[in-house]
Amino acid sequence: MAVVIGVLSSKNPAERRTPMVPDVAKKLRAQGAEIVMQRGAGAGAYLSEADFPDVQWVDTADEVLARADMLWTVSPPDEATLAQLRPGSTVLGLLAPYGSADRARELAQKNITAFAMELLPRISRAQSMDILSSQGAAAGYQCVLIAAAFCPKFFPMLTYAAGTIRPARVLVIGAGVAGLQAIATAKRLGAMVEGYDVRPETKEQVESLGAKFVDTGVSAAGTGGYARELTEEEKAQQAVKLGKAIAQADVLITTAAVPGKRAPLIVTDEMVRGMKPGAVVVDMAAETGGNVAGTLPNQDVWVGGVRIIGPVNLPSNMPVHASEMFSKNLFNFISPFIKDGALVLDDTDEVLTGATLTANGEVKHPGVKQALGL
Amino acid sequence: MAVVIGVLSSKNPAERRTPMVPDVAKKLRAQGAEIVMQRGAGAGAYLSEADFPDVQWVDTADEVLARADMLWTVSPPDEATLAQLRPGSTVLGLLAPYGSADRARELAQKNITAFAMELLPRISRAQSMDILSSQGAAAGYQCVLIAAAFCPKFFPMLTYAAGTIRPARVLVIGAGVAGLQAIATAKRLGAMVEGYDVRPETKEQVESLGAKFVDTGVSAAGTGGYARELTEEEKAQQAVKLGKAIAQADVLITTAAVPGKRAPLIVTDEMVRGMKPGAVVVDMAAETGGNVAGTLPNQDVWVGGVRIIGPVNLPSNMPVHASEMFSKNLFNFISPFIKDGALVLDDTDEVLTGATLTANGEVKHPGVKQALGL
Numbered sequence: 001m002a003v004v005i006g007v008l009s010s011k012n013p014a015e016r017r018t019p020m021v022p023d024v025a026k027k028l029r030a031q032g033a034e035i036v037m038q039r040g041a042g043a044g045a046y047l048s049e050a051d052f053p054d055v056q057w058v059d060t061a062d063e064v065l066a067r068a069d070m071l072w073t074v075s076p077p078d079e080a081t082l083a084q085l086r087p088g089s090t091v092l093g094l095l096a097p098y099g100s101a102d103r104a105r106e107l108a109q110k111n112i113t114a115f116a117m118e119l120l121p122r123i124s125r126a127q128s129m130d131i132l133s134s135q136g137a138a139a140g141y142q143c144v145l146i147a148a149a150f151c152p153k154f155f156p157m158l159t160y161a162a163g164t165i166r167p168a169r170v171l172v173i174g175a176g177v178a179g180l181q182a183i184a185t186a187k188r189l190g191a192m193v194e195g196y197d198v199r200p201e202t203k204e205q206v207e208s209l210g211a212k213f214v215d216t217g218v219s220a221a222g223t224g225g226y227a228r229e230l231t232e233e234e235k236a237q238q239a240v241k242l243g244k245a246i247a248q249a250d251v252l253i254t255t256a257a258v259p260g261k262r263a264p265l266i267v268t269d270e271m272v273r274g275m276k277p278g279a280v281v282v283d284m285a286a287e288t289g290g291n292v293a294g295t296l297p298n299q300d301v302w303v304g305g306v307r308i309i310g311p312v313n314l315p316s317n318m319p320v321h322a323s324e325m326f327s328k329n330l331f332n333f334i335s336p337f338i339k340d341g342a343l344v345l346d347d348t349d350e351v352l353t354g355a356t357l358t359a360n361g362e363v364k365h366p367g368v369k370q371a372l373g374l
Numbered sequence: 375m376a377v378v379i380g381v382l383s384s385k386n387p388a389e390r391r392t393p394m395v396p397d398v399a400k401k402l403r404a405q406g407a408e409i410v411m412q413r414g415a416g417a418g419a420y421l422s423e424a425d426f427p428d429v430q431w432v433d434t435a436d437e438v439l440a441r442a443d444m445l446w447t448v449s450p451p452d453e454a455t456l457a458q459l460r461p462g463s464t465v466l467g468l469l470a471p472y473g474s475a476d477r478a479r480e481l482a483q484k485n486i487t488a489f490a491m492e493l494l495p496r497i498s499r500a501q502s503m504d505i506l507s508s509q510g511a512a513a514g515y516q517c518v519l520i521a522a523a524f525c526p527k528f529f530p531m532l533t534y535a536a537g538t539i540r541p542a543r544v545l546v547i548g549a550g551v552a553g554l555q556a557i558a559t560a561k562r563l564g565a566m567v568e569g570y571d572v573r574p575e576t577k578e579q580v581e582s583l584g585a586k587f588v589d590t591g592v593s594a595a596g597t598g599g600y601a602r603e604l605t606e607e608e609k610a611q612q613a614v615k616l617g618k619a620i621a622q623a624d625v626l627i628t629t630a631a632v633p634g635k636r637a638p639l640i641v642t643d644e645m646v647r648g649m650k651p652g653a654v655v656v657d658m659a660a661e662t663g664g665n666v667a668g669t670l671p672n673q674d675v676w677v678g679g680v681r682i683i684g685p686v687n688l689p690s691n692m693p694v695h696a697s698e699m700f701s702k703n704l705f706n707f708i709s710p711f712i713k714d715g716a717l718v719l720d721d722t723d724e725v726l727t728g729a730t731l732t733a734n735g736e737v738k739h740p741g742v743k744q745a746l747g748l
Contacts, residue, residue: 046679137532145523148519149523154512158511160511189559189563278694305420321539325534
């Protein structure tokens with residue numbers, strides 16, 4: 001029997017992405033799946049019903065949820081949606097697995113197979129499914145656009161008839177996918193760019209983008225592509241070296257995250273106060289507590305002459321391309337398990353099992369269980 | 375006797391530029407001029423009193439105006455300031471000469487020598503004084519940052535693990551200083567860029583920045599670096615060819631201006647409605663009526679799925695560098711006429727006389743007189 005894939009329209013106007021784009025719908029249909037979408041889904045990404053010849057459109061979320069064997073979603077289902085999910089069905093998308101013990105419990109109790117793409121193993125084979133990476137690229141790019149728009153200076157060097165403008169100095173802390181994209185974008189715009197990360201293996205990547213690596217002498221290579229937490233002594237050493245680079249920056253972009261934990265506080269109030277008047281800070285970690293003292297999510301905060309911006313859900317600012325990448329990532333994750341239209345999951349598959357939040361009535365992921373005390 | 379140069383703080387919080395920066399104050403002081411600034415002037419550009427060791431600070435505008443022989447300003451003096459200007463004194467800056475017959479009359483009646491930098495002859499020797507050009511470069515850069523921030527797509531091509539994102543298509547209409555800077559900035563960000571101008575001599579400039587020139591077959595080479603107005607027939611021909619390029623664009627930036635007149639309406643409502651959903655229009659001519667049907671100054675307007683943004687005073691968004699360029703332009707204009715600290719104007723100087731709005735009790739500029747019916 002053909003698997004029915006459901007997509008709801010977003011209840012949150014600030015979430016403009018859709019997990020289903022026309023190209024992916026077409027491929028799923030070719031695999032024999034059926035797709036049911038709620039009217040309005042895709043509108044945030046400027047997609048109309050006419051763009052989806054392979055989809056059945058229904059008026060209400062109820063109708064989608066009554067029929068869906070598998071729900072694709074860009075954000076965790078809310079209470080009402082959770083309550084209506086069909087027992088035994090599958091949910092696939094960004095589920096904020098560390099965000100709520102109640103949600104994890106309810107998914108398990110309803111016997112939902114929930115794949116949280118945040119939990120995807122960071123192995124080579126899974127790169128084409130890596131939503132954190134694709135959305136991180138969008139976020140890193142957006143950070144630079146925000147910083148450039150608020151910076152009172154040109155990013156590029158400019159020679160005009162009466163002289164030469166020196167390029168702005170941009171410092172990017174955290175050289176994951178988002179940070180590297182921020183570095184690349186700031187370089188494109190012509191700024192002098194420095195990059196920093198506690199993982200020493202990022203030095204080469206930062207330098208390959210034409211940026212200078214800030215060497216603090218602290219190394220914190222961790223597992224799974226993330227850094228481990230630093231000791232107090234290491235933090236102090238990092239602070240001294242970083243402080244100098246921060247004081248010289250016209251723009252500071254911070255992107256350091258630790259999955260399931262508060263973001264590390266890297267830039268102290270003192271460092272912020274040491275920045276130039278007119279300096280701009282964009283703290284991409286605002287949603288998880290911020291890398292910068294004083295950051296508030298979704299707000300601009302002034303500390304003296306320094307503006308600290310705490311943007312949230314940056315990929316939603318560019319919903320066309322963010323949705324395209326998101327949808328392709330989900331397709332690459334699940335399509336090997338759609339056979340003659342039916343969903344046939346394989347619980348020996350390393351990628352599937354790694355991304356499993358709940359299945360068979362249980363919360364499965366060890367890291368999440370530990371973090372949430374389940 | 376030393377000339378006293380006065381600078382007021384801006385009464386308009388949206389105007390963050392200052393016509394006097396520390397480097398220029400130092401040079402003027404070295405020439406023997408005195409500089410009196412009102413407390414708060416410079417603050418919008420993140421400059422404090424301590425940054426200006428060569429300046430005397432006073433508390434009120436009254437004190438500045440009582441002492442100043444020459445007022446430097448980024449925008450036309452308002453009624454109150456006009457009333458307080460010392461008869462026989464000099465005013466220097468952007469004065470919106472075509473904006474108000476009353477203002478021109480009052481400047482003349484008070485026997486003010488007013489140099490409106492908008493009127494600067496566009497000759498080689500005056501390039502280093504050209505405020506319209508330096509501020510136009512800032513505006514063109516800002517247009518692209520705004521467009522990129524609102525565009526639902528990446529500007530650059532992006533190769534990620536699940537595929538490739540195609541670069542955004544940017545069309546820039548009007549290839550003056552602002553338009554060329556917009557083209558250069560959009561190219562920096564990795565977009566596919568097309569440029570268009572009615573002046574055929576701009577083709578080479580557009581192409582030298584790596585952009586494609588839209589050939590409509592219409593030529594409107596004018597005088598003074600601006601285009602002449604097109605005939606109705608030429609407009610129709612332009613519309614057909616441009617319409618196609620506009621329909622393909624993800625971003626449209628328009629920068630066409632005619633000094634002292636309403637901006638030419640180039641992009642019709644029909645053309646806007648032919649654009650893709652999610653397309654972004656930034657109309658830099660919003661303040662003078664707009665190049666695009668539907669533009670409103672300082673507002674976002676949606677026409678179907680197309681967002682039309684009508685920014686005003688864009689250089690003020692980057693007050694540090696915009697002020698630096700502005701101040702240097704003014705210095706280059708007036709410093710040859712400061713001798714042993716005294717202002718000695720030369721009414722045989724082509725640049726000085728060309729930029730003269732009022733002198734000796736009269737409105738002098740023929741173009742302004744004609745436009746304002748004086």
